[in-house]
Amino acid sequence: MSNSSLRHRAPRVIFFGMQGRFSPPSLHALLAGGIDVRAVVLPSSSNAGAAIFRHEPFRPVRPLLPVVHSSLHVNVLQLAGEWQLPVWEVNNLSAPETLETLAVYEPDVICVACFSQRIPRAVLSLPRFGCLNVHPSLLPVNRGPVPLFWTFREGADHTGVTIHFMEETLDSGDILAQEVIPVPDGITYTQLETLCATQGGKLLADCVRDLTLGRAQRVPQDEGRSSYHPYPSGEDFVIPAAEWSARHVYNFICGVAEWGEAITLLAGNERFTVQRAISYSHEEKSGGHRGQEEAYYREDDMLWVRCNEGWVSVI
Numbered sequence: 681m682s683n684s685s686l687r688h689r690a691p692r693v694i695f696f697g698m699q700g701r702f703s704p705p706s707l708h709a710l711l712a713g714g715i716d717v718r719a720v721v722l723p724s725s726s727n728a729g730a731a732i733f734r735h736e737p738f739r740p741v742r743p744l745l746p747v748v749h750s751s752l753h754v755n756v757l758q759l760a761g762e763w764q765l766p767v768w769e770v771n772n773l774s775a776p777e778t779l780e781t782l783a784v785y786e787p788d789v790i791c792v793a794c795f796s797q798r799i800p801r802a803v804l805s806l807p808r809f810g811c812l813n814v815h816p817s818l819l820p821v822n823r824g825p826v827p828l829f830w831t832f833r834e835g836a837d838h839t840g841v842t843i844h845f846m847e848e849t850l851d852s853g854d855i856l857a858q859e860v861i862p863v864p865d866g867i868t869y870t871q872l873e874t875l876c877a878t879q880g881g882k883l884l885a886d887c888v889r890d891l892t893l894g895r896a897q898r899v900p901q902d903e904g905r906s907s908y909h910p911y912p913s914g915e916d917f918v919i920p921a922a923e924w925s926a927r928h929v930y931n932f933i934c935g936v937a938e939w940g941e942a943i944t945l946l947a948g949n950e951r952f953t954v955q956r957a958i959s960y961s962h963e964e965k966s967g968g969h970r971g972q973e974e975a976y977y978r979e980d981d982m983l984w985v986r987c988n989e990g991w992v993s994v995i
Contacts (some may be wrong), residue, residue: 926990948975
């Protein structure tokens with residue numbers, strides 16, 4: 681089949697996602713953009729049973745209509761139900777029955793937006809044009825499972841979203857599109873993830889059309905600029921105030937507080953467990969117990985901590 685034949689029909693896609701915030705905007709963008717999404721694949725919540733099995737259809741409480749509302753207020757199963765898409769849960773992506781099930785849909789592209797299982801070569805080779813992934817960083821920077829955590833940990837003032845081809849090596853395939861996304865002061869993880877997911881969905885739909893029509897340009901990743909981070913450990917929630925600027929401390933706490941992990945702030949010889957950040961200032965405090973040698977001081981129910989540059993107030 682030539683690319684010209686795709687000018688007369690919509691690209692066929694199998695969508696891989698999860699029941700979280702990041703997947704729905706991409707699925708919504710594909711559906712709203714006229715892409716022929718043939719099926720949705722979710723990782724199974726149980727390791728028992730068949731390699732792949734049909735999920736019980738989601739039954740909306742209102743009549744089936746095309747999705748015109750925001751994808752931010754629905755999940756993948758709701759979108760699939762409204763568009764009457766088959767949903768499959770998978771335990772083993774390499775199993776022959778899984779490959780046979782997916783091959784029936786004759787996909788031009790497999791699209792992935794957050795999927796917890798590593799996708800094997802047999803699946804990557806299944807679609808005619810390859811597999812595309814939505815990744816919330818400016819690859820090759822911050823490869824790995826939760827790049828936005830490391831955006832906050834590194835104190836970056838911007839991040840971005842990347843559409844790239846998937847290979848067996850994680851987050852390493854050629855890039856099709858990228859968009860820079862600012863990280864404003866005080867933004868939460870959910871808010872930044874939503875921005876990346878929304879913009880990523882739009883880019884993904886554009887890339888599917890460009891790829892299947894022969895208009896896409898592939899750019900290899902620069903391995904000399906690459907970085908990889910694993911899932912964070914407890915130590916990654918420890919903040920060395922004397923080494924970070926007040927702005928960095930403030931934005932890290934605002935960003936990851938909703939994870940529910942204990943955030944520890946090191947101030948002088950003391951360790952404080954932090955609930956939330958209130959404000960920061962890069963102006964030097966002066967007078968009394970706020971002198972040059974103090975690592976911290978208390979003011980009502982707030983704690984002011986001296987940083988490498990400036991002060992941050994926390995609860």
